[in-house]
Amino acid sequence: MMYRYDQFDHQITAQRVAQFRDQVRRRLSGELTEDEFRILRLQNGLYMQIHAYMMRVAVPYGLLSAPQVRMLAHISRKYDRDYGHFTTRQNIQFNWLKLEDAPDVLADLASVEMHANQTSGNCIRNITCDEFAGVARDEIVDPRPYAELLRQWSTFHPEFGYLPRKFKFAMTGATHDRAAIAVNDIGLQAVRNEQGEVGFRVLVGGGLGRTPVIGTEIAAFVPWQHIITYAESIVRVYNEHGRRDNMYKSRIKILVNAIGIAEFRRQVEEDWKFTKDGPCTVTRAELDRIAACFTSPAYESLADLDVAASQPGNQAFANWLHRNVKPHKVAGYAAVVLSLKKTGMAPGDATARQMDAAAELADRYSFGELRVTHMQNLVLADVKQSELFALWQQASELDMATPNIGLLTDIICCPGGDFCTLANARSIPLAKAIAKCFDDIDFLHDIGDLDLNISGCVNACAHHHVGHIGILGVEKSGEEWYQVTIGGDQGNHSAIGKVIGRSFSFGQVPEVLARLLQVYVRERFDDERFIDTLRRIGADPFKEYVYATPIEDCKGLAGPEYDLLKQGTPYDMPYYSPRF
Amino acid sequence: MIIKDKSIISDDWVVLRLAETDAPESVNVPAGRVIVPLAVWLAQRDALETRAELGAELGVWLQSDQRAEALQGDVERFAVIAVDFPRFGDGRGYSIAYHLRNRLHYRGELRAIGDVLRDQMFYMQRVGFNAFAPRAGKDIHEALKSLDDFSEVYQASSDEAQPLFRRVER
Ligand code: SF4
Numbered sequence: 001m002m003y004r005y006d007q008f009d010h011q012i013t014a015q016r017v018a019q020f021r022d023q024v025r026r027r028l029s030g031e032l033t034e035d036e037f038r039i040l041r042l043q044n045g046l047y048m049q050i051h052a053y054m055m056r057v058a059v060p061y062g063l064l065s066a067p068q069v070r071m072l073a074h075i076s077r078k079y080d081r082d083y084g085h086f087t088t089r090q091n092i093q094f095n096w097l098k099l100e101d102a103p104d105v106l107a108d109l110a111s112v113e114m115h116a117n118q119t120s121g122n123c124i125r126n127i128t129c130d131e132f133a134g135v136a137r138d139e140i141v142d143p144r145p146y147a148e149l150l151r152q153w154s155t156f157h158p159e160f161g162y163l164p165r166k167f168k169f170a171m172t173g174a175t176h177d178r179a180a181i182a183v184n185d186i187g188l189q190a191v192r193n194e195q196g197e198v199g200f201r202v203l204v205g206g207g208l209g210r211t212p213v214i215g216t217e218i219a220a221f222v223p224w225q226h227i228i229t230y231a232e233s234i235v236r237v238y239n240e241h242g243r244r245d246n247m248y249k250s251r252i253k254i255l256v257n258a259i260g261i262a263e264f265r266r267q268v269e270e271d272w273k274f275t276k277d278g279p280c281t282v283t284r285a286e287l288d289r290i291a292a293c294f295t296s297p298a299y300e301s302l303a304d305l306d307v308a309a310s311q312p313g314n315q316a317f318a319n320w321l322h323r324n325v326k327p328h329k330v331a332g333y334a335a336v337v338l339s340l341k342k343t344g345m346a347p348g349d350a351t352a353r354q355m356d357a358a359a360e361l362a363d364r365y366s367f368g369e370l371r372v373t374h375m376q377n378l379v380l381a382d383v384k385q386s387e388l389f390a391l392w393q394q395a396s397e398l399d400m401a402t403p404n405i406g407l408l409t410d411i412i413c414c415p416g417g418d419f420c421t422l423a424n425a426r427s428i429p430l431a432k433a434i435a436k437c438f439d440d441i442d443f444l445h446d447i448g449d450l451d452l453n454i455s456g457c458v459n460a461c462a463h464h465h466v467g468h469i470g471i472l473g474v475e476k477s478g479e480e481w482y483q484v485t486i487g488g489d490q491g492n493h494s495a496i497g498k499v500i501g502r503s504f505s506f507g508q509v510p511e512v513l514a515r516l517l518q519v520y521v522r523e524r525f526d527d528e529r530f531i532d533t534l535r536r537i538g539a540d541p542f543k544e545y546v547y548a549t550p551i552e553d554c555k556g557l558a559g560p561e562y563d564l565l566k567q568g569t570p571y572d573m574p575y576y577s578p579r580f
Numbered sequence: 581m582i583i584k585d586k587s588i589i590s591d592d593w594v595v596l597r598l599a600e601t602d603a604p605e606s607v608n609v610p611a612g613r614v615i616v617p618l619a620v621w622l623a624q625r626d627a628l629e630t631r632a633e634l635g636a637e638l639g640v641w642l643q644s645d646q647r648a649e650a651l652q653g654d655v656e657r658f659a660v661i662a663v664d665f666p667r668f669g670d671g672r673g674y675s676i677a678y679h680l681r682n683r684l685h686y687r688g689e690l691r692a693i694g695d696v697l698r699d700q701m702f703y704m705q706r707v708g709f710n711a712f713a714p715r716a717g718k719d720i721h722e723a724l725k726s727l728d729d730f731s732e733v734y735q736a737s738s739d740e741a742q743p744l745f746r747r748v749e750r
Binding site for chain 2: 274
């Protein structure tokens with residue numbers, strides 16, 4: 001189950017809404033200039049994009065209840081255009097809001113214990129977590145109570161509202177890292193020491209963007225009681241010493257690189273001496289209070305089933321079981337990924353109807369809860385294996401059962417040139433074009449696990465550096481082009497991909513992917529994944545083959561949605577991308 | 581007028597800012613209540629201490645790129661310590677204030693100067709500022725209201741030694 005607000009959470013959230021309502025009023029009356037207001041609205045999740053205001057709503061560590069999802073659907077209908085976009089930080093964005101409505105949206109969110117606090121701005125952002133927290137078989141510690149502790153600590157932290165740059169935490173408690181902790185400003189891995197006590201391995205200074213860096217270990221084991229004071233010391237040292245003269249050099253990774261991890265650690269420990277064991281040390285009572293919200297639902301005692309065997313000959317169902325259904329720690333249950341990556345849809349988008357329906361499915365099959373994944377899909381975490389077939393049938397009708405989780409068409413994609421003013425190129429139309437060109441489920445299953453990430457500019461909102469294949473929008477002579485990297489990876493073997501060579505036009509990208517896959521198919525051993533073949537034989541055979549002969553534009557990409565984006569489209573208002 | 585301890589009061593402190601051509605060791609510190617830059621305090625310490633012995637009150641201000649530790653051992657000499665916000669988005673002043681209050685145990689007036697706007701004042705108050713000189717042209721009565729934006733907070737800081745979970749029954 002999930003965290004429930006007490007009177008204090010409600011009160012703080014309500015006062016925040018009132019504060020922002022007054023700030024919006026002052027902006028509309030002209031009392032606040034845009035320059036003064038921008039920081040305030042960003043800290044309330046509100047961006048100004050190409051067409052309209054966009055609000056990024058926090059989904060703390062990716063967990064949602066059915067009533068919350070219904071509220072998101074309601075908000076999309078009432079204030080937006082009947083859909084929302086789930087992001088790589090497990091949040092949801094509404095793209096078409098009016099400034100005047102923003103306080104009401106926040107009030108509606110508060111009514112279901114939600115908010116948009118600190119989803120943007122130079123502050124501590126929403127903490128992301130393993131999407132299978134609490135149900136994963138490889139979990140050592142359920143990270144969610146600790147993530148909630150840190151959420152409350154970081155919410156309106158008075159010292160850290162105006163950091164040099166944004167600051168991101170990610171947390172996992174499993175052996176397999178599904179939360180990308182190595183590419184966050186602080187990555188926390190909950191572990192147990194020899195005495196069985198819980199603590200955190202702490203990574204610092206990871207991140208993507210212009211200067212991709214894999215995080216470095218700053219502490220091997222910080223006992224859970226000290227996680228707040230320790231994190232506070234890291235952020236304090238960063239606040240004092242992080243660069244503020246150059247936006248591109250202002251993340252903590254640059255500071256850690258500049259002074260070295262040993263010196264950075266020394267400064268953190270120096271600061272920590274003053275607060276360690278002080279009043280901010282977490283009490284057992286507080287941890288227990290929060291952890292009590294995350295107790296397991298009332299599982300029945302069931303046996304594991306051979307679900308595929310119950311539907312012999314049903315290949316479509318078998319494909320879905322194979323790709324979208326994940327193991328569960330409790331016998332007789334499974335975790336199900338609802339795909340938001342159907343061909344023709346923008347990756348991560350869900351319509352109001354789908355959201356309502358997903359809430360319905362959650363109520364019927366999964367104790368009324370959903371999760372958002374960093375791959376921009378939804379999860380029903382606690383489904384009885386005996387009900388998988390019924391769930392699959394219903395999800396199929398809702399276009400949420402595409403059996404492509406982890407496959408080429410499970411594309412991670414940023415909003416790109418269609419929405420984001422920083423974009424060099426469009427992302428969503430390219431993702432749609434790729435999905436269309438490779439819309440053959442047997443082929444996709446044969447290719448197997450493959451992470452494809454598309455970012456519309458170097459800010460890397462879609463984490464293209466850590467895609468097995470990454471695509472980056474670049475601008476050349478005022479036109480959109482795409483650079484391709486290969487060899488990136490997320491999780492336990494995090495790696496930054498390398499550029500294969502000169503960039504490609506929109507229409508060429510599908511053919512480039514096809515050639516990369518041809519090399520893979522030619523070279524792979526039996527069950528080897530794309531990334532493993534690439535690691536074994538190196539990037540050269542791929543590069544050579546891609547550039548060996550002229551690359552044709554993909555056929556069948558006619559129509560306005562595929563036309564070249566001309567740069568220099570005049571944006572007549574100030575704007576900020578989701579990245580900021 | 582400034583805000584101090586949640587009241588609007590008149591104020592006769594003058595903030596001395598060095599011009600390009602001024603040197604900290606030679607700049608003339610006018611008579612009266614003057615908040616001098618840290619560099620001037622360090623360069624003219626003897627003269628300023630003599631003034632203090634004759635009954636004058638001292639004030640000093642820190643730039644956002646200076647450290648509270650520069651005043652280690654000296655904080656009790658000052659009637660006012662001010663921290664400058666060159667731009668309201670520069671958040672170093674929050675940590676400087678935190679250090680002054682919690683590590684150097686400064687108890688006197690701590691004043692936010694420079695680009696001080698009402699929408700940042702709640703956080704400023706929490707980290708230890710008790711006086712605010714809002715940017716010229718802003719309504720100080722309006723600004724005062726923001727100090728009551730929240731009646732409860734989660735974390736400890738200079739204003740609350742205990743985090744919420746130790747202060748209340750949750
Ligand atoms: S800033 Fe982010 S969302 Fe915008 S184009 Fe760049 S990567 Fe995409």
